[in-house]
Amino acid sequence: MKLHTLLLSTLLCTSFATADNTAVKQEGVKYIKMLGGALKTELKAQMKADKSGMGALGFCTAKANEITVDVNKKLPDYAKVRRTALKVRNESVNKPDALDEKVMKEYVAAIEAKTFTPKDIKVVEAGDSTRVYKPLVAKAVCLKCHGSDLSEEISKSLATNYPHDQAVGFKEGDLRGVIVSEIKKH
Numbered sequence: 739m740k741l742h743t744l745l746l747s748t749l750l751c752t753s754f755a756t757a758d759n760t761a762v763k764q765e766g767v768k769y770i771k772m773l774g775g776a777l778k779t780e781l782k783a784q785m786k787a788d789k790s791g792m793g794a795l796g797f798c799t800a801k802a803n804e805i806t807v808d809v810n811k812k813l814p815d816y817a818k819v820r821r822t823a824l825k826v827r828n829e830s831v832n833k834p835d836a837l838d839e840k841v842m843k844e845y846v847a848a849i850e851a852k853t854f855t856p857k858d859i860k861v862v863e864a865g866d867s868t869r870v871y872k873p874l875v876a877k878a879v880c881l882k883c884h885g886s887d888l889s890e891e892i893s894k895s896l897a898t899n900y901p902h903d904q905a906v907g908f909k910e911g912d913l914r915g916v917i918v919s920e921i922k923k924h
């Protein structure tokens with residue numbers, strides 16, 4: 739009987755924990771999509787309007803952080819969403835912390851081991867918050883501003899606006915960074 743009760747409570751606790759984790763994951767993914775979607779829509783439109791990428795670059799330089807701040811205003815007080823990377827362009831707002839770095843290194847290792855899938859959302863406990871990470875893989879379209887073969891005008895603009903830019907030299911399929919949502923336990 740005792741064993742039965744113990745087993746039952748273990749089962750219940752486990753399923754509660756999983757249900758909880760799934761709910762946080764879903765909520766985090768929702769916020770990640772809000773930020774990712776807002777940036778992607780703008781980037782696409784800008785790249786279409788000006789194939790050189792200069793219009794989009796001006797846009798990202800001026801507005802990426804503003805869009806991030808706006809999306810965050812729409813979230814509940816206990817939640818945040820941001821972008822970061824191992825090699826950052828805008829170090830004043832997108833710098834990773836130790837946990838971000840650890841998670842991103844796991845993605846890089848998976849890419850190297852060829853076990854990676856972009857659907858690998860990671861849910862990580864971080865003190866009084868839970869973090870939900872989504873990997874961002876460099877695609878051909880990203881390389882105009884993050885690749886090795888940048889046009890002269892793009893290089894110049896980056897050098898002026900981001901003198902410490904590390905976010906170049908990527909190839910298709912590399913981990914460019916992550917979007918991370920932080921959800922305070924509430």
Ligand code: HEC
Pocket residue numbers: 791792793794795796798799802803821822823825826827828829831832874875876877879880881882883884905914915916
């Ligand atoms: C038109 C140029 C351009 C293109 C194309 C572009 N980016 Fe960026 N990217 C930028 C700029 C400029 C910043 C810095 C924005 C800021 O000041 O917040 C940036 C920042 C980022 C960041 C935030 C971390 C950091 O380094 O500061 C990530 C992640 C990122 N880009 C991923 C991508 C991905 C993935 C793609 C392709 C889908 C892409 N970018 C395409 C110009 C571009």
